Amino acid sequence: MLAQPEVAGLSEKIYKSACPYNCFDCCSFNVYVKNGKVVKITANPEADFTGGFICKKGQAHVTRMYSPKRLRYPLLKTARGWQRISWPAAYELIAEKINAAKKQYGPTALGVYIGDGGAGILKGVAKIFLAHLGGYTDFTGSICWGAGIEATKRDFGAALSHHPDDIANAKTIVLWGRNPLETNLHLVPYLKKAQQKGSKIYLVDPRVSASSKIADIHLKIKPGADWALAAACAHYCLRNHKVEHNFLHQHLADPSGILPYLESLSPTDYRHLLEAAGVSADMVAELAQDLYHGPSSCYLGYGPQQYKSGGLNIRAINLLWAITGNIGIKGGGVNYANHVNIGLFDFSFAQPKTAPQIREMQLGNFAAEIHSASPPLQLLFISGANPAVQLPDSANVKRALAEIPFKVCLEHFLTDTANLCELVLPVTYFTEEEDIIISNMWNSSLKYVNKCVKPLAECKAEFTIFQELAKLLGLSQYPTSSAREWLKKATTKLATYGLNFTTLLQQGYLDSPLQKQVPWNDRQFATPDGKFQAFDKEELRQKLTDYKANSANEQDKIKLLTVHWRDQINSQLPFPLPQLDRPLLYLHPAAAEKFGVTDGSRALATANGNSLEVIVVVTDKASPFAAHMRQGYCNNTGGPVNILTPAGITDIGNQAIFNETSIMLLPLTAADTPWP
Numbered sequence: 001m002l003a004q005p006e007v008a009g010l011s012e013k014i015y016k017s018a019c020p021y022n023c024f025d026c027c028s029f030n031v032y033v034k035n036g037k038v039v040k041i042t043a044n045p046e047a048d049f050t051g052g053f054i055c056k057k058g059q060a061h062v063t064r065m066y067s068p069k070r071l072r073y074p075l076l077k078t079a080r081g082w083q084r085i086s087w088p089a090a091y092e093l094i095a096e097k098i099n100a101a102k103k104q105y106g107p108t109a110l111g112v113y114i115g116d117g118g119a120g121i122l123k124g125v126a127k128i129f130l131a132h133l134g135g136y137t138d139f140t141g142s143i144c145w146g147a148g149i150e151a152t153k154r155d156f157g158a159a160l161s162h163h164p165d166d167i168a169n170a171k172t173i174v175l176w177g178r179n180p181l182e183t184n185l186h187l188v189p190y191l192k193k194a195q196q197k198g199s200k201i202y203l204v205d206p207r208v209s210a211s212s213k214i215a216d217i218h219l220k221i222k223p224g225a226d227w228a229l230a231a232a233c234a235h236y237c238l239r240n241h242k243v244e245h246n247f248l249h250q251h252l253a254d255p256s257g258i259l260p261y262l263e264s265l266s267p268t269d270y271r272h273l274l275e276a277a278g279v280s281a282d283m284v285a286e287l288a289q290d291l292y293h294g295p296s297s298c299y300l301g302y303g304p305q306q307y308k309s310g311g312l313n314i315r316a317i318n319l320l321w322a323i324t325g326n327i328g329i330k331g332g333g334v335n336y337a338n339h340v341n342i343g344l345f346d347f348s349f350a351q352p353k354t355a356p357q358i359r360e361m362q363l364g365n366f367a368a369e370i371h372s373a374s375p376p377l378q379l380l381f382i383s384g385a386n387p388a389v390q391l392p393d394s395a396n397v398k399r400a401l402a403e404i405p406f407k408v409c410l411e412h413f414l415t416d417t418a419n420l421c422e423l424v425l426p427v428t429y430f431t432e433e434e435d436i437i438i439s440n441m442w443n444s445s446l447k448y449v450n451k452c453v454k455p456l457a458e459c460k461a462e463f464t465i466f467q468e469l470a471k472l473l474g475l476s477q478y479p480t481s482s483a484r485e486w487l488k489k490a491t492t493k494l495a496t497y498g499l500n501f502t503t504l505l506q507q508g509y510l511d512s513p514l515q516k517q518v519p520w521n522d523r524q525f526a527t528p529d530g531k532f533q534a535f536d537k538e539e540l541r542q543k544l545t546d547y548k549a550n551s552a553n554e555q556d557k558i559k560l561l562t563v564h565w566r567d568q569i570n571s572q573l574p575f576p577l578p579q580l581d582r583p584l585l586y587l588h589p590a591a592a593e594k595f596g597v598t599d600g601s602r603a604l605a606t607a608n609g610n611s612l613e614v615i616v617v618v619t620d621k622a623s624p625f626a627a628h629m630r631q632g633y634c635n636n637t638g639g640p641v642n643i644l645t646p647a648g649i650t651d652i653g654n655q656a657i658f659n660e661t662s663i664m665l666l667p668l669t670a671a672d673t674p675w676p
Helices: 061-065 087-105 125-132 146-156 164-169 185-196 210-214 226-239 245-251 258-263 267-277 281-292 310-323 363-372 394-403 462-472 483-490 492-497 501-507 537-550 589-595
Strands: 013-018 028-034 037-043 075-078 081-084 110-114 135-140 172-176 200-204 217-219 296-300 357-362 379-383 406-411 423-426 435-437 446-449 558-563 584-587 602-607 610-618 626-630 662-668
Touching: 013 446, 037 061, 075 087, 087 110, 087 379, 087 406, 087 423, 087 462, 110 125, 125 135, 125 379, 125 462, 135 363, 146 310, 164 185, 172 281, 185 200, 185 210, 200 210, 200 281, 217 281, 226 258, 226 267, 226 281, 226 310, 226 537, 245 310, 258 537, 267 281, 267 537, 296 310, 310 537, 357 363, 363 394, 435 483, 446 501, 462 483, 483 492, 492 501, 558 589, 584 589, 589 610, 589 662
Parallel strands: 110 135, 110 379, 135 357, 172 200, 172 296, 200 217, 379 406, 406 423, 558 626, 584 610
Antiparallel strands: 013 028, 028 037, 075 081, 075 423, 435 446, 558 662, 584 626, 602 610, 602 662
16 A cells, blocks of 8 residues: 655655546656655556556646645635634534425425546545435536437447557547547557557657657548448448458348448538548548458547537447448457446435435536526535536536525635635545546556545535535435545445455555457447447437538538647646636637737637637647637636537537537727737
8 A cells, every 4th residue: 555665866656546537648746745745646657548647737746736825614604704613603604505495395496416527436425425314406417428328328338448558459449539749648658659660650640749740640630520420331331341341141140221321421411421520531541441451440539529519420430440341350449448446335224214306407507407496496406517618608607606595515626616606625636535536448457546645724525515414414325434434335346246345445546447458349248139239320420411501501600629739638627727818719810810810929819699708829730611719718717618619519528519610700909908
C-alpha cells in the first residue's frame, strides 16, 4: 500500500493512488507525502497502461489541492453574501428542507445530479441516501457519450474494447474523432509502436487536431458527416466484393435489409454521400480497401455522437467494421468504451429493503424538465458536476436552477453552479479519502485510492456527509460501516476470479479479470439472438433524404464545435485560462473572409436566441465548415459557451446534443466593444 523510502534526501511516504479526472487514461499515481502534506504526484511506474509518465494535469493536482480558492468550510448564501456556517448547522438546515419537501410533495421532490467531476465508486452514495428516504428525482442520460454507448449496446450487446496491447496486431488504425495527443496521451506510445511496425494510421476529424501529427492520412470530413463516410465506404466494399461473407452470413442480423440497400445505392446517391462527407471517391476507396485488407482497428472519440444523429454515426461505423470482417479478430475492433468492470461491483448490501420511488428527468432537456415537473423539485443535491456551464442551453438552465428553492452543491471550488446554490459543502480531494477508481473508457484496470493525508480544514468526503445526514434523519437501515468496509463488500465478486480487495489495496491496481485481449472472438454477441445487429435502413434513407433537402440551407451560418483541450477536463481548470476577457473562436481563413472578420478581431456569435462576444483566431487548422471553441469556458470570459447551444436529445441514448449549433458571426468594431 505504501513505502517510506528516502526521496531526494527527504523522508517521504509514497501512497498508491489514481487520477480521478474523467479521462480515457485513468492513470496510476504515486503520491508523495511529507509532514502530513502532499508534495508531489508522479506516475506509478509499476502499473499497467500508465507507462511511467503522467500529463501535466495530473502533476497539477498538488497545486489545485492546496489552491487558496479551494473551499474549506460550509457556506450559506445570505442577503449579505456567502457566510460560513458549521457542519451541524448545515446538516440541520438540509434535514429541515428534506422533511418539508417530503411532507408537502413526497420523496420525488428531492433530486440528485451526480456528474463525473471526480471518479470513484463511492461517489454515487447520494442516490443510496435518497433511496433510504423513499425515493428521488434522478437526472438520467448523458452529456458526452450516451448515444455511442446505446449504439454499441444495440449492435454488440455490450460496450467492450480490445486490450491496449492488441493494437500492435493492427495493419490499419483509424482514429475516428479521437485526439489522443490531447485526450488519451497513454494511447500514443501504443500507436507509435504499431506505426514503427508498419501500421497505417488514419485520422477522421473535421479540424486539424494535435493528433494529425501522428496520422499518415487525415480525412477532413464535414462536421457530423461520420454516417456519410461510413456508408460510402460500406457501399464501396459491397459493390467491389471487399466483404467478409462468412461473418455476414453467419453472425450478422439484418432484418431491414440495410446491406442490400447500401449495395444498390445509385451513382447519384453515392455522390451525395461523398458530398455530405466532404471526401473524394479516391479517399473512400483507399480507406475501404485498407479496412478490408486489415486487420483494422478503430478508436472512436467522443465527438461523432454529439450530433442529433449521434447514434446513427456510431452504428454506421460499427457496421462498416462488421462488413470488412474486423470484428472479433486480433488487431480489429471498434473501441468506443470499455464497460468490462461494471459487473464486478455490487452495492445491493447498502440499498433499502423497500424499492424507492424514482422519477427520471433528461439531462439534455434540463430546463424544460424542471419547468414542467409535477411535483416541483424542492431540493437538489449537485455533486461532481457544473451544469450551469456544462449543459446545453445554459441561460435557461440557470433560470431553471433558480426555480428550485434549495440547492446543495458538494464542491472543491465556488464554480458557476455552486454560486447559484443556497448551500455549498466543501468536499475532500481524492488524496484525502479512500475509494476505487475505474475508467470505463479505454483501459480496464481497477485502481485503489489511498487516503494519503487528512482532509483540508473542514472538508468531508461525500461518503461521510451522507452517512452523517442519514444518522441525523434517523435512517436506521443506512449502513454505518466505514468506507473501507463498503469497498470490501462492494468488491466481493473479485473472489470469483481469484482476486480480492486486499490484493488491490496492497498493489494499488489490478488489471480486470474480465478483460479479453479480443472481445467477441467467439462471435457470440451479447444481443438477444447472439448476432451483431445492423441498423435499420430507414435511418440512413431518411438521413440521406434530409441531406439532399437541406444541403443548401444556412449559408449565412457556420457550425460550432466545442472541443476538448489538453490542459483541462471539461470545466475543471488545473491551470489559469489565458488572460483574455472573452473566449477564442477558431475560424478557417475561408470562413473568416465569408464573415468579414480578421485574426485578433472581435465578433459577436449568435445562436439559440443568445449572443457571445468572442475573439477570432484565423487558422487553417480549423474546418472550412465549422468554427471551434474551447469547451468549459465559464462566466468570467463573458458567459458559458453553451448559451449558444440549444437543448435537445440525440436519436438514441438520451444524450445531450452539442455539435448541431449553427452560429451567425457579426464583426464588432472598436466602437462596439472596448479592448481589455
